Amino acid sequence: MEKDVLAKTYNPKEVEGRWYKYWEENDLFKANARSDKSPFSIVIPPPNVTGSLHMGHALNNTLQDILARYKRMKGYNVLWQPGTDHAGIATQNVVEKDLILKKTDRHQIGREQFIELVWEWRKKYGGIIINQLKRLGSSCDWSRERFTMDEGLSRAVREVFVGLYEENLIYQGDYIINWCPRCHTALADIEVEHEDTDSFLYYIRYPFENQKGSLTVATTRPETLLGDTAVAVNPEDERYKNLSGLHVLLPVLNKPIPVILDKYVDKEFGTGALKITPAHDLNDFEIGNAHGLERIKVIDENGRMNELSGPYQGMDRFECREKILDDLKNSGLLEKIEPYRNAIGHCYRCKTMIEPLLSKQWFVRAAPLAEKAIAAVKTGKTRIIPANWERVYFDWMNNIKDWCISRQIWWGHRIPAWYCQECGEVMVAKEEPKICTRCKSNNLHQETDVLDTWFSSALWPFSTLGWPDSTDELKTFYPTSVLVTGFDILFFWVARMMMMGLHFMGDVPFRDVYIHALVKDEQGQKMSKSKGNIIDPLVVLDSFGTDSFRFTLSILAAQGRDIRLSEERLAGYRNFMNKIWNAARFSLMNLKDCKSPSIDTDTLTLADTWIMSRIGAVADEISSNIEGYKFNDAANICYQFIWHEFCDWYLEMVKLELYSNDQKRREAAQSAMQILLSGVLRLLHPFVPFITEEIWQRMPHTEGSIMAAQFPRRTDFVYDEKSVKEMDLIKEVITGVRNIRGEMNIPPKKAAKIVIDVKGDKEREILKNNHSYITNLAKVESIDFISDTKKPDSSATYVFSDIQVHVLLKGLINYDDEKKRIYKGIKKIEKEMEISQKKLANRDFLNQAPPDIVENVKQKAQRMSMKLDKLNQNLTILDGIT
RNA sequence: GGGCGGGUAGCUCAGCGGGAGAGCAUCGGCCUUACAAGCCGGGGGUCACGGGUUCAAAUCCCGUUCCGCCUACCA
Incomplete structure (x- = not known):
């Protein structure tokens, strides 16, 4: 990879396909069934094989991918088990439609030939949804892809059916069932x-x-x-x-x-x-x-x-x-x-x-199976997150009805039951019986019904891992760590997996169930074909790029709340991708000739120490939010930190070092920048895999894929809380000057002289030692320090606590404007002070509130009071002038 | 009928017991050699309504109201 200057804007199209191929070719998605590392496993909610990517899939798989990539970077042996389900009715419908075009139907061509046609169809089109998942960046272990009609999974289905039948948990009977006269x-x-x-x-x-x-x-x-x-x-x-x-x-x-x-x-x-x-x-x-x-x-x-x-x-x-x-x-x-x-x-x-309709069907006796499934959630063996879905789960499980599992279609797992044509005996067996067990007749016919697709889906967490054989995969990855899915299949799928997993594996299928939101349109309407309000994720991918799309979904994925997707939002996060890209572009331009990074605490500037303390804290916050399934918080922390701390402040400050003539300072800055850029990319990678890999590969002194790099921790960086406080002070001064410049309409190019009135020696030292941040970031040509002195003539003043920043504005100051500005500040602070003073005047508050809270309010009141004094003084002075 | 979620800045939403926040939009100023998909600054909110609990409520409890959604075998 050539490490030249990056393009001015990020172009996802050029990047995405390339890296996905690279990851696959280098086996970076592969799980190891025999590994010493701690396992982390997810089974994908198998998309319908006839399906095409919709917003639900996009969100669902983005969240799973964030978890998978994050856990890999945390050193886990990650299995993300992919596959599709055979969608009996839907798939049969699709193929039957084809037959109508050919002026025939399934009855004319017969069962066997029809099934063959379905397989052909699946061979031809069944991969569509898989390729779409790949476009999303999904890091599934594709070498393990499964299909519910595979031989192995079909074996599991037969095993389960026979097992349940023998335990009298499956029975056949005449009941009223829901009949679809069109699907028959x-x-x-x-x-x-x-x-x-x-x-x-x-x-x-x-x-x-x-x-x-x-x-x-x-x-x-x-x-x-x-x-x-x-x-x-x-x-x-x-x-x-x-x-x-x-x-x-x-x-x-x-x-x-x-x-x-x-x-x-x-x-x-x-x-x-x-x-x-x-x-x-x-x-x-x-x-x-x-x-x-x-x-x-x-x-x-x-x-x-x-x-x-x-x-x-x-x-x-x-x-x-x-x-x-x-x-x-x-x-x-x-x-x-x-x-x-x-x-x-x-x-x-x-x-x-x-x-x-009254009809003879096969049923699963659900109540006995539900008991354990209820207990598993009650005792916390499986957690449902957010927890309010537990109630929905319990409600359904407690009122569960027997499950009609037979379907009068051809595409699916044919029920392993045979009828003796002579004596009417019903035989249920894994292997086809040759003669009737009762009358020895060989005139047997297999049941023509197939099983509900969800019957095989219910076995997914263990059938995909090789059950009924006792495999390394099962030993390593069952129970799976988490299931990520939408609430719409809580009953269809989650509840049934719980029942089957507990019954046949003796343990829950997953430790956590994370139920995510529904993706709706801008008006909050459920997307549906009939309403015509569908936003096609493939179109979004084309116009905004995968990473922007993924980031948008993540930052909107607040627990327990539906997502309203809009173009504006997508555009906003596309801009964020571009921001990341340009931060990298700037960094890489200045890292061309850099040495391999090392942290020498002696050469670290305040800006370095500060931003490293921040990135460390942020890294831990992101980790705990991902682990708590708070994807929106994790993404938002990334956004705020990278844009408003790393880019807005750090990169501006580091320019002082980079443009310095002192080679040592330059090198130290390069070292810090490399460490920081690497950290930022690794923090972002689970959310936005493509852009981070692209930049990672262009960085000097990186090896291999970012996928295999370690997720940052606070302990990886210098941590110094003092630096955060000091930087807050400096930022406050800079903001103060900028504020006055903005409000007083001082041309940005015009450098200003400022006078800082600061009593505290410590504060003065900090400001003096770091004055160049102020001069550069606030366009200041000189700083003088005074202590408790009258406001200089022709100045506008920014006050915070007892520190005042006077911006000298000879000829530029409009005294009326300045008075208005000060007056506004006074009004605002008076209102705030009223609240604090009321609290402090309340004896109950002083006695009953926790001491740290009281202390906070006291300090706040004091700061405000100092500020108010200064503001009033300044106003008096101005009144004297005008 | 039962249940769940929601009503916070113009819009979309975080926050869910101790200083009202973000993104977008808006207003003012900037082509400052990473980024105009950008930079700097500003404005904007009786946190649906009414009670209560608490020293303290957007946050907890009760009620009202308005929106969604899920569920249900009164034909």
């Missing part, structure tokens, strides 16, 4: 999205069978009445007391169905009479079971009315509703229609309205 599969409860919808409540008369009159029920789904097998009323409902044992006639079909009594029915709602359709509603199903009612399925898997729905057979469910309402109206059975708002379930994949 069952869905788990959490895969259904509820949406408040304006609909209607229809009041329908069910005539009595053997007497006059009718019983009116209220329903939102009149079409399901074809499958009604009873009408229920509350046993305590006075109105319907005498109806028990009677029958009513189902409208349209004129079929008698019984009136039953059930406490479930709410007397207050509708008419207090509830129609019962056990095959199409979960509650009705349960009531039906309790009363031994027949289950009549009238809607089929396509959402169409079937042969049991009489005249409506063949109609779509919505079409049927219209028709049936017409017919009811005509026969006078429709009493009234009321507008009604209710939540309607939709498929989370395709948004089709869910049809609750």
